[in-house]
Amino acid sequence: MKQFTEEEKIKILSDIIAIKSINENEIEVANYLKNLFAEYGIESKIVPVTDTRVNLVAEIGSGSPVIGVSGHMDVVSPGEKKEWTTDPFTLTERDGKLYGRGTNDMKAGIVNLALVMIELKENNELKNGTVRFMATTGEEVGGAGSKKLYEEGYMNDVEYLWVAEPSHDTIIYSHKGSLNLRLMSIGEAAHSSMPDQGYNAINPLMEYLLELDEKLNGDDRKNEVLGKLVMSTTIFNAGNQVNSVPEKATAEINVRTIPEFDNDEVIDLFNTTASIYNKAGANIDVEVTMSLPSVFTTGQSEMVELAKELGKKYLDLEISVKGSPGVTDASNLLLDKDGNFPFMMFGPGETKMAHKTDEYVYKDYYFAFFDIYKQLILGLLK
Template structure:
């Protein structure tokens, strides 16, 4: 007679088509998040309504609500997840609880259903919102980041329910919006009271347990030059002549490279579970006003990483902000103009990070379940930001990342996830829930 774990594994394998169908249904909703939340279409709400129907069919008690962004910001200003200007009218969060028989440990399965815009259509081989199954892969926007993971966690519960697996602990299921623009959806979810004894956030990790993620700082370095005619011999700047902001921008970019080389060998900027040291990544550069004029202004947008060990007293990246500001100031000291007219940094976003210790009981239980699913139990770091810090910290729900697909494909055109990864992820989650909540 097959054991319960063998029965669960066999049922997951038999449900591969159902897993693909579920993911395809989710991808077909264009749940695109926007910098201006009032421009968002109905895709987020439609996706959440679909998931709500699936949960209620399984016996979940559900809660679908539009968070109050301004009220959340007022309540949590200066804390992780609190981002000014985010609103949620017509952009609901979804939470649900499936009660266990009582006395067992609870688990929260959580993810986000918002996706980034697909970009130029010519970069896609398929319509990003018309999912295609081809050569063992599901193609479409969000298959990796992270509707693939949401499909897996939903199917894991559906399969356990279909097998009448007895669970003592509750299953909490949450899907949020606004993750791709700062994480306020997760803040709203935790503030709503959703929590458990442990959690799995199904961000893409190539089916590796990632109890660690980076914190992220977005900043704008502003450099003020003095405009002037680009084709004429200039006067010296100290006698009223122009100062080329493009040249000053080059100097600042070189300075960022210097700091990155320093961080490469700094123990504080490295973690044994991370593949790379913390970095400052230049993601946007803009300068100039006219083709025949020297640039009077330049802006450099940066994306900087930090580790949980570097968090400040508010559980955010204030210490690293000050470190970067000091470095920008020192770069300016090497130039006589910038010494008198220093560049300044305006901070756009601070997204927190978290680390769940390897000896946490849930991490160890999850490793056993992953091994039973014939996957590697080795722990890994999640190089990007994820929202695990909000349920882990504010919600007191130690949460790890674990999901299907290559995370490097996130936000790229021609996003795709293998059916094999989806099946393996569903199996590992189902086995973890059974072990933890039994």
């Protein structure tokens, strides 16, 4: 009978925190987990996404129903190391909290999923169905890993999906989409004493962005759970000398979309507006750099109900069930599923802690989610 001790759980998490999978290098995490699974006779498969980046898929049990459990192996940069109280890649315990880059987002979640799989397999506890573990690459930079899993059919037979992203006392069953666009306006340089000799690249791009800002942020459409679409211009660059009319201006924007006003419609609006400006003499080019659709499910499922009960029991917290403005790999994984599909994001760590300096997860909650996940699988596959 295998029962991971708390020491073992901490040791494995700290090994994985020590792997600097900062938007790359997920392969080391994948190899670590592959070896860990292999120790207990669980076969897993590395699924290449690019030359250097991979997903890992492991499975226990057989037949239906198939539960998909997922998490990403990459973390965001720790930023300035000196801003951290202790080394970001050395798991450090202080006051009941486990500090380190990725403890919260989301290596605690992914380790729990892996360890639960091992115990279920090792103790022969799974009587029915399949659990498919899908660890992804590059979630923080456009979801390339989850897209690959979707394209290769790993989601085809999945009947329940949860993503172990940090959500603490909240079950998320719907989230907004995320769309990044890069805009480039080309003009013609001139001395600022004779601006009519050139074409200022800033002016049309500024007007264009303000017009779209008003169109998008002023749109009345509203999702009952997710609220309204929001758009922000986040980067604007142009010019390099105060007395020169700039020949180039670039901007990047991020849009958080809803099903009622989706990525395709936004992209179309940017393109058609650009062509109107371009007919009037501007030269604005629109490039889509990332497009993740929103995920909208009803949240009405046996899985969500059971997770809520288990959350209350093991975390000793009131669990709320709602929508979120953030995105997850579910944007890609659920591409052809409808609103009735049982989906949730539920995992150790607080959403607000993600990407922060001195990132941490509460040790007790890290352990509690192990029990929640295990009981959830046993409850759904009984």
